Amino acid sequence: MSLNAREEILATAKLVAQAHGYAGLNFRDLAEQVGIKAASIYYYFPSKADLAAAVAKRYWEDSAAYLDGLLRDSASPLDALRQYPKTFRWALENDNRICLCSFMSAQFDDVPEAVRVEVQTFADVNIEWLKKTIIAAKVATPRQADKRARAIYSGIVGAQLVARSRNDIALYDGLIESYRSTGLLPA
Amino acid sequence: MSLNAREEILATAKLVAQAHGYAGLNFRDLAEQVGIKAASIYYYFPSKADLAAAVAKRYWEDSAAYLDGLLRDSASPLDALRQYPKTFRWALENDNRICLCSFMSAQFDDVPEAVRVEVQTFADVNIEWLKKTIIAAKVATPRQADKRARAIYSGIVGAQLVARSRNDIALYDGLIESYRSTGLLPA
DNA sequence: ACCTGAACACCGTTCAAGT
DNA sequence: ACCTGAACACCGTTCAAGT
Numbered sequence: 001m002s003l004n005a006r007e008e009i010l011a012t013a014k015l016v017a018q019a020h021g022y023a024g025l026n027f028r029d030l031a032e033q034v035g036i037k038a039a040s041i042y043y044y045f046p047s048k049a050d051l052a053a054a055v056a057k058r059y060w061e062d063s064a065a066y067l068d069g070l071l072r073d074s075a076s077p078l079d080a081l082r083q084y085p086k087t088f089r090w091a092l093e094n095d096n097r098i099c100l101c102s103f104m105s106a107q108f109d110d111v112p113e114a115v116r117v118e119v120q121t122f123a124d125v126n127i128e129w130l131k132k133t134i135i136a137a138k139v140a141t142p143r144q145a146d147k148r149a150r151a152i153y154s155g156i157v158g159a160q161l162v163a164r165s166r167n168d169i170a171l172y173d174g175l176i177e178s179y180r181s182t183g184l185l186p187a
Numbered sequence: 188m189s190l191n192a193r194e195e196i197l198a199t200a201k202l203v204a205q206a207h208g209y210a211g212l213n214f215r216d217l218a219e220q221v222g223i224k225a226a227s228i229y230y231y232f233p234s235k236a237d238l239a240a241a242v243a244k245r246y247w248e249d250s251a252a253y254l255d256g257l258l259r260d261s262a263s264p265l266d267a268l269r270q271y272p273k274t275f276r277w278a279l280e281n282d283n284r285i286c287l288c289s290f291m292s293a294q295f296d297d298v299p300e301a302v303r304v305e306v307q308t309f310a311d312v313n314i315e316w317l318k319k320t321i322i323a324a325k326v327a328t329p330r331q332a333d334k335r336a337r338a339i340y341s342g343i344v345g346a347q348l349v350a351r352s353r354n355d356i357a358l359y360d361g362l363i364e365s366y367r368s369t370g371l372l373p374a
Numbered sequence: 375a376c377c378t379g380a381a382c383a384c385c386g387t388t389c390a391a392g393t
Numbered sequence: 394a395c396c397t398g399a400a401c402a403c404c405g406t407t408c409a410a411g412t
Contacts, residue, residue, distance in 0.1 A: 023210045105352035106293045151365035158345020165292035178338035183370035
């Protein structure tokens, strides 16, 4: 069970950031959850910016690994594409959290550059995966795939945010369904 | 030029909240921008929650008034619908800000209930307007209009957030264009 | 009515110093 | 290597006092 302190800090900070964002990520509460003192976090991460950047980096790495597995293990690219909205549903299932990167995108003005880079990489990873999966599934032509991938990503990001504002997962499901019936997502 | 202090506080707080959210709204900086002292704000608003609720209320009231005018003054409901994405573009044009209600939706866990109510009313106002305009424009049947209105709203919210994360208005325009070509928005 | 200085309790951040 | 006490800066809020 017990991971090393650094891993526990990363895992806990991720959950905090998904619920309270960068500004809401505070070292005293975080340290208490991990079972150390706030100052001890600075042994592992030289600053809040470094911690947040490490959290966001781990976040997109995990996402990239999951998406690769999803595409590999699905019956077809179209099937993988149909599963994609679930990855954003999990955060909502987890106490109405949202994507760490959506939260930090909102807080763009207050997030250090080193964190922004990792946040943007999360979006890049997702859009690239959508793009190649869309092409493989013949949902769009290679020419249209980039724009389509971006539209799907931003649509899902919006649906997750709107669902959070009502603490209502059914609302998320309904929005995804609407995206399917209007043609943004494949049926 | 010079409004009364209460109005100046409201107007300034709106801009701060669109850039830094509820957590980033602090009385000392706000007061400095208005040209008074932090303690003076309490003469007009008994607490931060009251100020934020007043700001959010004014925000949806202004939005409702604008949308009513847009529908009234447009050549057709379809034309009004085509103009709708511009209302979310303005925030981005204004130093990469976003909708106050999107920001506070992200901060759901940390926003007082009185503020949440006003934030939700903004979404309600927008969705209701979209719904009736969609019906009038025959973009969707009355039966489908509610789901379609919600999908359009969340799609645009997501596009605005994604564009902010790159400080790139052209990205917003591209996403809206994709929503049109995939069928979420009318062409 | 309208505004402020000064203070309070609290909290996030930092770093020199401990083991 | 790993951790912390203590100081610092800042914030929301209060209130007696000023005009």
